[in-house]
Amino acid sequence: MPRQAHPWFRRTDGWWYIKLGGKQQKLARGRKNRQAAIDRWHELMLEVVNNPPVGAGEQTVASVIDAYLDHASRELAAETHKTRTRFLQVFAEAHGFRPVKDCLPIHLTQWIDGKKEWVSDWTRATVIKIVQRAFNWAAKQRLVLANPFVGVTQRPGEARRPMTDEEFRKVIRATVRGLPKGHKRRNPRKRPTAGTRFRNVLFFLRYTGCRPSEMAALTWDAVDFEHGVIVLVHHKTSKLLRTPRPRIIQMVPEVAKLLTRIKRQETFQHANVFLSSQGKPWRRDMLALRLRRFRKKAGVPNDATMYGIRHQFGTMAVVNGVDIKTLAELMGHRSTQMTEHYCHLAAHQPHLAAAMRRAVLKRPSV
DSSP, X not given: OOOOOOOEEETTTTEEEEEETTEEEEEEESGGGHHHHHHHHHHHHHHXXXXXXTTXXXXXXXXXXXXXXXHHTTTSOHHHHHHHHHHHHHHHHHHTTSBGXXXXXXXXXXXXXXXXXXOOHHHHHHHHHHHHXXXXXXXXXXXXXXXXXXXXXXXXXXXXXXXXXXHHHHHHHHHHHOOOTTOOOOOTTTSOOHHHHHHXXXXXXXXXXXXXXXXXXXXXXXXXXXXXXXXXXXXXXXXXSSSOOOEEEEOOHHHHHHHHHHHHHOOSOOSBSSBOTTSSBOOHHHHHHHHHHHHHHHTOOTTOOHHHHHHHHHHHHHHTTOOHHHHHHHHTOSSHHHHTHHHHHHOSHHHHHHHHHHHTTTOOOO
């Protein structure tokens, strides 16, 4: 008969561990916390008992979420899967023990209402959709009879707006005037400054309409200078298409010149094109922090975000006459449904006023 596993202490990192389901789980930190480690071990064992594997026994919220995330890891882009995992784990901590047959819409509603730290309506609506998507999948797979959270809604809130050209210019000027507080300027002949590196990021987003995540993951082997294109084999929508195909980004002369300069000046040896002053690829939190510092310095409103640069790209493309189908291809959308959003953004007062002047041009006088 196999011996039952017991918690053990690892001196190298100071944690108590247990092996469950073939994976090592951390229990408690500190040699003196053996009892806390045992208590946590018992809690994990209880969770295992209460959450049956797929196809065995009565499904709980936690078992459905585990099955969904395991499936989604092969279907979704890494960044999308990471975001869904983060929110679903928080929901599982609150309701993971609950059998799905006993779940009601009010459980999700009260949970969302209790998250006071989520002040954005957009965030709340997004989390509701993530939870519902997991249980819709479970219903289609016949793990559960039906999604118990159907009907839970949240007003979507205001959509993220485009960053205006004037705001963009102000942020660019702030990166030129100096570095954020706390950063030391290096000799520009030896290595690009932190301000220069961030300015390169902003210009690339402005002239390509790329998602910030696509910029951060861009590697030199995807850049084809000879044909003037960037070829992204792995991108946000590649796993969602029935027949996955690469995303082709056309390089205008400004982008080709920018990338050529980066390649010539870069002192770090790295596969990624855009690197921080520490020689590492940009992360979402790093980009947000850097923009926040320069935005404050430039006196730009807080709702001018990194993604707002992409929104401005799409909006101005519509204003300048690019058709929806072509714009969907330029922006890497699966269909024109998402791209139609930019038609709404483009319908602001200055654009409508200009359109009205064109409409009445050379009309006969009355």
